[in-house]
Amino acid sequence: MTVSYVPDVFGLNRRTVESLKAQEQEARFQMIATYTTLTANVVVTAIQMSSLQRQVEATRGSSTATPRPWRFSSINSPKDMRAGSIWRRRNLSSRKSLQPFPAR
Numbered sequence: 001m002t003v004s005y006v007p008d009v010f011g012l013n014r015r016t017v018e019s020l021k022a023q024e025q026e027a028r029f030q031m032i033a034t035y036t037t038l039t040a041n042v043v044v045t046a047i048q049m050s051s052l053q054r055q056v057e058a059t060r061g062s063s064t065a066t067p068r069p070w071r072f073s074s075i076n077s078p079k080d081m082r083a084g085s086i087w088r089r090r091n092l093s094s095r096k097s098l099q100p101f102p103a104r
Contacts, residue, residue, distance in 0.1 A: 008014060
């Protein structure tokens with residue numbers, strides 16, 4: 001019977017075992033990160049689908065009551081355009097100056 005022992009003087013075997021444990025941990029953490037990312041993507045997609053579905057429902061429900069486009073009805077002259085803030089204050093602060101286009 002022969003017994004032999006190779007001394008691990010420089011710690012090569014120990015470092016090899018440590019390296020393999022670190023690689024195992026890295027693979028496990030990557031798996032956890034992938035699972036977390038996948039779960040988050042599923043949740044975000046579900047929320048977006050719900051939001052889009054509600055928008056479609058709201059759009060379909062309000063298609064009969066679409067508002068008419070608006071235009072400014074009281075632009076007196078180019079001088080009023082140059083007057084700047086006075087013109088804007090006088091004409092834009094009042095909702096009376098906004099009138100819908102006539103129906104055709």
